[in-house]
Amino acid sequence: MAHAIALNIQEIRVSLRSFFMMCKPRVSALIVFTAMIGMFMSTPHLPPLDILIAATLGIAMTSGAAAAFNCIIEQKIDARMARTRHRPLPTGQVSTRQTLVLATLLGFAGLSLLYAMVNPLTMWLTFGTLLGYAVIYTVFLKPATPLNIVIGGASGAMPPILGWAAINNVVSHEALIMFLIIFAWTPPHFWALALYRREEYAKVGIPMLPVTHGVQFTLLHIVLYTIILVTITFIPYSMGMSHLIYLISALVLNLVFMVYVVALYADYSDALAKRTFRYSITYLTLLFAALMLDHYWMLEW
Ligand code: HEM
């Protein structure tokens, strides 16, 4: 009897750990971080603690649920790619039904928290973001067009808008600028990975840009989108939303990003594409951290 209970607890622990991995915790963490920056940027003071906590939790739970739905829908493809074949659904560590129940509960709980403790606007925008990623991107765009990531990127760019709405109950132009930064960042971020994983995407028939249009065409578009990104990152300074700390940080981060993408364009290697992909994550993290640092530093003065 005691043995059976111990076994059951062990099974539940394995299932929960597997489920947690399907919430793509590292991606979700950066998504939540950008949402929190949206919250901090939306007010000259600190946001009310109860709303800050409820909004952060609600957005994190819904983002995790969206990622888990993506894992359910893509499990057959995931099983055939080296990068994803160890995910819990392809290895059979958890069942589809179990994951579906947990993802639905998590998403419902996250959205309810936003509705009850934050505001209905944030709940509806977050629900739209979930549908944008789990349905529009995953089901319709990803298998259909190399523009999947450009259009689908809109849902990954939503978090600062969600954060701002959580505190102020509006969608502001400042939040839209932060949205645009992530929106322009997403193609270079993802195409860098898609380049060194192009053979796997080709094998499973997903029309990522390097598969449909080749390496050189993708590299050119990475450079073009990075130029657009760099341009957009100067808007916060030029409209007085951010100041010198942000400007200097953006200059340095942009310079390094440009060096990466131009070097990649000039002399492609999988190893450099992998480093560019990793840098894209550092870039977005530091750029958003700089927005917040600049915001509070300037208020101090
Ligand atoms: C539709 C848009 C996006 C696509 C297609 C995309 C694609 C990817 C892929 C395929 C990976 C590798 C994941 C893995 O191997 O587990 C990845 C990693 C990552 N992405 Fe994105 N991404 C998108 C948007 C975003 C956004 C909006 C953020 C955050 C604001 C983000 C943050 C990250 C982070 C932090 C990682 C590293 C995960 C790790 O180290 O395990 N991505 N992305």
Ligand SMILES: CC(C)=CCC/C(C)=C/CC/C(C)=C/COP(=O)(O)OP(=O)(O)O
């Ligand atoms: C707040 C909220 C509801 C956010 C939802 C938006 C969200 C979770 C965006 C994540 C983007 C992401 C993980 C892309 C992975 O691409 P992929 O799915 O093509 O990669 P894969 O091959 O690793 O599955």
